[in-house]
Amino acid sequence: MSGIETRGYVRPEALVDTQWVADHLTDPRIRIIESNEDQLLYPSGHIPGAVQVDWTADLNDPLSRDYINAEGFQRLASHIGITPDMTLVFYGDKNNWWACYAFWVFQLFGHTNAKVMDGGRLKWEGEGRPTTRDLPQYAATQYPLRQRDDSRIRAFRDEVLKHVQARGQLVDVRSTPEFTGERLHMADYPNEGALRGGHIPGAKSVPWARAINPDNGTFKTADELRAIYEGEQGLSGSDEVVAYCRIGERSSHTWFVLTYLLGYPNVRNYDGSWTEWGNSVGVPIER
Amino acid sequence: MADIPEKLTELLEDFTFVTDRNERAALLIEMADKFEEVPPQVAERPFAEEHHVQRCESDAYVWAVDQQDGTLKFHFAVENPQGLSARALAAIIDETLSGQPPAQVAAVPPDIIYTLFGKDISMGKGQGLMGMLAMVKYFARERAGLPHP
Known part of the structure; x- marks a missing residue:
């Protein structure tokens, strides 16, 4: 037991442990999202069923120094096959550094039903849990158009x-x-x-x-x-x-x-x- | 200005035609799979700090061993178990720059990192990988008797 609930966090529901993820690999209400600093890691092997969200290729506007806009987020959400009621679980390399970044950008668009997998890739691999190079195929979804809210958690x-x-x-x-x-x-x-x-x-x-x-x-x-x-x-x-x-x-x-x-x-x-x-x-x- | 080593030129040409990020990743992972860590006769842990690449998130180390023909054989260690890009670059450098004329190695431009890894790598990653190449070029300049910039 990883004991997330024993660590005294104010909002422990924002974290899940690797076992929880292992228990929900095929749960259709869950989407597991890998976000890394090293772009080679996901294609070299990832949690079965996990999709990749890359910060430069997927989250940033290609022209202006800014994040994707409402339409861009809608396209991304559709591409990774999520709907607003789904629970997103982010994980990645470097102590979940980029996973937290992707999590934060998803919060700009109000997808609050989101969690981070405690320990990230390092812990998952360290526990000898399965990975695959197979790319998951999810049907494209209709995600509602949501404006990005820069007022609460972003500073200029x-x-x-x-x-x-x-x-x-x-x-x-x-x-x-x-x-x-x-x-x-x-x-x-x-x-x-x-x-x-x-x-x-x-x-x-x-x-x-x-x-x-x-x-x-x-x-x-x-x-x-x-x-x-x-x-x-x-x-x-x-x-x-x-x-x-x-x-x-x-x-x-x-x-x-x-x-x-x-x-x-x-x-x-x-x-x-x-x-x-x-x-x-x-x-x-x-x- | 010396030409850059032919083997590297050929590899760069292969990468110039890659536009799909999955294809690029597959090519680089293939290179990373060929990575061989520095042999113990060259260096053993704890590695000396002067071989440590500054600001490389993957904790990479570089060594250059003099060869009888006046060239260098490059060796690497990557301490971050998830440092796949660093391993790929190490394998690429060993394959294309080891055994090549040091003056040519010293002339390799840093932007090959973007040709290999794509223009959308993060600034930190680009700097770390360029740091590895910079250390390789430093050893090559020493061997060729060239001044350091």
């Missing part, structure tokens, strides 16, 4: 600027050298995605993977998470929190932790993140 640059001026809570989930603005010069590297290094003033540094037990990729208990975010960093769920990283992927993982596992009511992911902030003219930066 100008909102973050106001948030900084109001001394609001920010959490920077990048690595320590990224947070401090230390440069790692290496020949042949493309630029690091930003002209300036450092962090948004007032941000607390909590690298995203601290929320994870490294041995099996599962989330730490609520007490352990509170010790990090609240005890050590002084964050609180009583006021809004904005999370950011480089492009908003790692911070969607922290958004998930704060929103569902610790139950913070008002957490937003700033997906422009450092690639926008560190390139913006005139915004304040701290080192």
Whole structure:
């Protein structure tokens, strides 16, 4: 037993364990969705019946720096054969980093009946559970057209600027050298995605993977998470929190932790993140 | 400017015609299956930090062993068990750049990563893979006596 319900999470229903997924592989009300950083993993073997949602190919607008629009989401939903009443279970590599990102984008479109498989690919494989290279075939569905709601869980640059001026809570989930603005010069590297290094003033540094037990990729208990975010960093769920990283992927993982596992009511992911902030003219930066 | 090794040019031509993401993935997985980890006579764990590729999420390591003919044999380790793309690139580099003139290896442009893996890989992944290639090129410049940029 994985004991998700014993870990003290405020919204434990947002997580399922690998056994639950194994028990629901052929349940027509469930769609299992794999989302990875490494695009080769899904085709090399995935949970039987799982579909792939790739963040660049499926979730981002190919032209504008933005997510897909209502029509794009409708096409994606139809393609992976889901309807609004279905339960979606996201999982993936890197401690569910990209799975949380896909989960977050699906929340922009209001598909709230969604869960993350605790431990992701790492745990599933570690337990010797079956994988397949067979691509599932699901009949295309009619998913209603839903407008994307950017107002609740997504933050834009100008909102973050106001948030900084109001001394609001920010959490920077990048690595320590990224947070401090230390440069790692290496020949042949493309630029690091930003002209300036450092962090948004007032941000607390909590690298995203601290929320994870490294041995099996599962989330730490609520007490352990509170010790990090609240005890050590002084964050609180009583006021809004904005999370950011480089492009908003790692911070969607922290958004998930704060929103569902610790139950913070008002957490937003700033997906422009450092690639926008560190390139913006005139915004304040701290080192 | 030296030409790039012919074997690599041929492989890149194969990939230039790939437009379907499943086909690309199948080709790369085939390469990843050929990956062989650095043999113990070259390096054993714990691996030295100077062989560690910076900012590669897959924890890749690169070694270059001098050959009698003046070329290099490249070896790799990928510590992330899910680092499939890193394994594929390691196998590609070994197959197309090991044993090739170091000056040609040093001339390989970083954007081959996009030809191989597609333009839609994430920035982090692109940087990690380019970091592996950058370390290979660093060793090649050393061997060829070329200045580092």
